[in-house]
Amino acid sequence: MLLFALGNGSAILAQTPANRSKLTIEQIMQGDRFVGYLPEDVRWAEDNSAVFFTWNPHMAPLRSLYKIDLKGGQPQEVSIEEQKKLPDPGVYNKAGSLLLYEKDGDIFY
Numbered sequence: 001m002l003l004f005a006l007g008n009g010s011a012i013l014a015q016t017p018a019n020r021s022k023l024t025i026e027q028i029m030q031g032d033r034f035v036g037y038l039p040e041d042v043r044w045a046e047d048n049s050a051v052f053f054t055w056n057p058h059m060a061p062l063r064s065l066y067k068i069d070l071k072g073g074q075p076q077e078v079s080i081e082e083q084k085k086l087p088d089p090g091v092y093n094k095a096g097s098l099l100l101y102e103k104d105g106d107i108f109y
Contacts, residue, residue, distance in 0.1 A: 033059060039066070043089050052078065052086070 027034050037056035040063070044051060049070055054063040057075075065078040078086075087108070090101025100109045 032056075037063070041089075046087065 032038075037059070039053040039055045042051060042053040045067070050067045051070070052065060052067045053075075055066045055075065056063045065083055066075040067078050068075045087101045087103045090099045092099050098109050100107065102108070
């Protein structure tokens with residue numbers, strides 16, 4: 001009886017359908033390089049007119065800062081000049097009504 005059960009188990013395993021996926025282990029292991037880099041460090045503009053985020057859509061060695069206007073349009077890379085004018089992301093109070101941030105060594109809220 002035990003011999004019969006072992007024989008049937010191997011027959012069941014042998015009938016497993018072939019993998020039809022075109023994905024390979026090598027592709028899956030590439031992570032972000034395979035599926036694309038998702039936006040990170042998302043934050044609102046001070047006037048709530050846009051959303052800023054870091055992104056790497058071109059698979060560059062480093063992420064860049066992008067923004068998208070809430071009125072629509074495509075994400076735009078933020079220039080170095082504009083980045084220098086932006087405050088640090090800061091920290092909100094528990095109520096979310098005040099933002100504390102640092103700019104050029106001064107603290108603002």
